[in-house]
Amino acid sequence: MSGTFVGMPAFPKAAHEAVHNTTLRGNLRHATHTIRGKRAKAVMEMSDWAELRDAGKRIKDHTLRHLDRYLVQLEESVTAAGGTVHWAADADEANRIVTYLVKATGESEVVKVKSMATQEIGLNEALEAEDIHAYETDLAELIVQLGKDRPSHILVPAIHRNRGEIRDIFAREMSEWGRPAPEGLTDSPAELAEAARLHLREKFLRAKVGVSGANFMVADTGTLVVVESEGNGRMCLTLPETLISVVGIEKIVPTWQDLEVFLQTLPRSSTAERMNPYTSTWTGTTDSETADGPSTFHLVLIDNGRTDTLADEVGRQALRCIRCSACLNVCPVYERAGGHAYGSVYPGPIGAILSPQLRGTASEIDASLPYASSLCGACYEVCPVAIDIPEVLVHLRERVAQGGPATEKGNKVVLKPAKGHAAERAAMRAARWALSHPGALRTGQRLASRTRRLHPRTLPGPGKAWSASRDLPAVPAEPFRDWWQRTNGGRTNGGKQEGTK
């Protein structure tokens, strides 16, 4: 994964800075609390939520268990429907393929639908280096792109910006990229949306190449699915002559019927809606008589660390993720630290388990991410595919602190413990900033643990310390490393660390 933000400080430092940025915290708090309440309501409407969640988990597990078979089946179906399938082992290869495909059309600009996968591989930068301009068309992505910023939330990448800031960015930057913002633009959301509509429309109408991701790929039919709100996705999927979709290999579901689970759980978990405004599905290309949408369709399947993640017995469940972002919205650490502190396109709890697996734990930021949590379990509670994020966090902490077997680029390796116990230091530093407001952490933890049934687990190490009701963490009487060894990573002997309360 090439997506480490260059010069990114490790999580505790970045988070410490973010915690002291009061505008950011205000923006985030407002946003996450709003959506949290709405989601709970949308989920409550469904009496069979538990069954849907279980089915979602099982479908994904079954698919991952037979991923080779389903990948081959998908390739056949897409090809039979008139598409072309490409395979990319890593980010560089994916970028090379897309660049080549765009160049082959003779075009020098593309319109893009928001896609985590293309952010992960740094596609826009790779295209720019070849003089191809990629225009982000999702409103939030546009705000991020014009603001020369980085996304901070999976679903609402500009969640860290308030309306005043967005107005300023539009007024200042739109003219650089195309149609300028209207004179006298105010900060009303309706006016800002209108400015974006006008600015982007000229780009849509002339675009010849669209680039997208996909929420799901159906193996038996070769159908791709994009779930969205604004209609920019529909623009990119239907107006251009060529469509290039870049999708992670884990996005497969076996059959058309499986969509009945995810099209119920995804919108409610992400935007708290019964259904998002637009969902598009397409299967290859249409014949020349129907001529509906792009006449050329390329699917680029990317690995980029996913098979390494799949090789990890505990960690592979992260590949079930459908990127709904519910776990971000309930996370007390995310709320305080903000998305940027995670140093990756995948922020929040899912980022804390996905990035260190996709990229490995060699860098300081990736080694510190498994500690970016109070292990309160709220993320697991809301996850529509029941990913036990705390379990994976603990597993990855162990890997960082103790080293052990892992897979890198398909090869089995044995990792050494992090040098000088950097992880332990990182954890303690993390504890220090998180404790500046311990009340919320504690409440979140209690609420969550009351409803948790699986994995009776006491909180190891700093997770425990983070819930202490004081402004500075207790310095454990027993060093973290010794405690970790003694209790086998908190699994035995009650996992209770001496010296903490």
Place this chain on the structure above:
Amino acid sequence: MSSRELILGRVRRALADVQPDDTPYEQAVPRGYLREHGDLSVEETVELLAENLADYRAIVHRTDTAGLAGTIAGLLAAHGSSTVLVPPGLPQEWLAATETARVADRVESTPDELDQVDSVITACALAIAETGTIVLDGSPDQGRRRITLVPDHHICVVRVPDQVVSSVPQALERLDPTRPLTWISGPSATSDIELDRVEGVHGPRTLEVVLVAPSVD
């Protein structure tokens, strides 16, 4: 070795430790969830559709077959439309009461030309009551996907109760995955600015759904 072989090989090695599992797909996933929520009568299902459409800011109108042409003419007039896009298979009689100039859905039309048209009128493949969703599948009475995207005003006719299903599972059973599908739940919207919902970004900003019941005579 090609990247295809490389990736498939990595997948197989990654799964080497997993217990062999030959459970067929049909048995691997228990589907204990509901096919539909609640036990509604046909009328109640149509009522729920109307409610949920309106809840996401679609404008809902109800009429019968005899009143349909008049309703459509009224909507086009109220919107001040001088042109309307018409898919090739739209029943002629739906437009019998309006003078609004028809624009055909043609392969050759450029996006810019579509952008000049005031309204579009289509039928649909089906509608989902529980979610307030209409689904278009590109049949001759619905046209290409782009015609319901570029114009700013979309009128969609749903034949009730025949085209109404209760739930998402029932909808997927009836839809053909080989056709390009567009699921529409309310007009285009964004919550990207402080999670404040704003209707109308890139798709039609006004969505009017006409629920048409058979005339009783």
